[in-house]
Amino acid sequence: GENVEQHPSTLSVQEGDSAVIKCTYSDSASNYFPWYKQELGKGPQLIIDIRSNVGEKKDQRIAVTLNKTAKHFSLHITETQPEDSAVYFCAASRRRTDSWGKLQFGAGTQVVVTP
Amino acid sequence: DTAVSQTPKYLVTQMGNDKSIKCEQNLGHDTMYWYKQDSKKFLKIMFSYNNKELIINETVPNRFSPKSPDKAHLNLHINSLELGDSAVYFCASSQERDEQFFGPGTRLTVL
Numbered sequence: 001g002e003n004v005e006q007h008p009s010t011l012s013v014q015e016g017d018s019a020v021i022k023c024t025y026s027d028s029a030s031n032y033f034p035w036y037k038q039e040l041g042k043g044p045q046l047i048i049d050i051r052s053n054v055g056e057k058k059d060q061r062i063a064v065t066l067n068k069t070a071k072h073f074s075l076h077i078t079e080t081q082p083e084d085s086a087v088y089f090c091a092a093s094r095r096r097t098d099s100w101g102k103l104q105f106g107a108g109t110q111v112v113v114t115p
Numbered sequence: 116d117t118a119v120s121q122t123p124k125y126l127v128t129q130m131g132n133d134k135s136i137k138c139e140q141n142l143g144h145d146t147m148y149w150y151k152q153d154s155k156k157f158l159k160i161m162f163s164y165n166n167k168e169l170i171i172n173e174t175v176p177n178r179f180s181p182k183s184p185d186k187a188h189l190n191l192h193i194n195s196l197e198l199g200d201s202a203v204y205f206c207a208s209s210q211e212r213d214e215q216f217f218g219p220g221t222r223l224t225v226l
């Protein structure tokens with residue numbers, strides 16, 4: 001089955017700096033890679049996703065890159081703000097195949113943005 | 116206008132009891148999920164239903180039984196609760212295999 005590894009487990013950044021979280025996956029058939037943000041006491045919220053036919057996607061201050069050959073993908077947050085502090089999860093799945101949206105999550109990264 | 120809602124938000128109970136967690140989505144989605152998040156924040160899928168049919172059933176003790184009365188609801192019943200069942204349980208929904216939207220979670224504490 002799919003195995004997703006996520007690094008680092010914790011990340012402290014100064015407000016205004018960039019943050020990068022990296023994930024690797026094992027199943028070459030995985031074709032959908034979402035990123036979720038989980039604030040304290042809340043459920044995970046989808047912030048950006050990328051399909052395997054795309055190498056990069058950007059939405060304002062966040063961007064995701066995918067390297068299918070190396071089987072890794074990354075989340076980039078620029079100009080970090082205190083409200084970016086949360087736990088971020090990467091995930092992978094075989095979207096639109098026989099796995100019915102089964103997301104395999106990474107272990108999460110606790111991001112702390114200090115003013 | 117809550118999209119995915121769960122009740123209760125907190126559940127504290129004794130070992131051996133039976134409890135249920137309810138989930139409802141008003142997004143018109145046809146697929147719903149239950150996830151378990153342990154104390155280390157690791158998220159793992161437990162079950163998934165598509166149009167009231169069970170389609171994902173991970174290695175979960177048979178003390179856990181999901182029930183889907185209709186497409187908008189997916190409840191989780193747990194028999195004979197154990198200490199190790201303490202966790203946060205999240206319900207999620209999607210339209211087929213598209214983006215999944217999560218509920219706010221139910222924190223279960225077994226004493």
